Amino acid sequence: MTIKEAQEQVDAWIKSVGVRYFSELTNMAILTEEVGEVARIIARRYGEQSFKPGEEQSDLSDELCDVFWVLLCLANQTGVDLTAAFEKNIEKKTNRDKTRHINNPKLTKHG
8 A cells, every 4th residue: 555545545534434534733632642652652662661450462553553544634634745745755864864874973883
């Protein structure tokens, strides 16, 4: 599936099952909430915090998809073509960072 197809699929779902999009402001709040859920899992699975009983089965892939879903909603609502935006963003990062990371001793040191 392409990003464009994902945007179209979310739009079709919203219009057929979801009734309508939440407002952009509501979706921004939901996005923040979903990112917090991803952060909670990462902090416990890869960081120093531990899961509470019953939380061990938290599904990182599902939470990441929730973030992606709301991001697609916001892109649809604001008229952003994420495919074009992604391509432009990759070009920006490549031009800006073409020597920055390879010359960073923090990234090239081993051990």
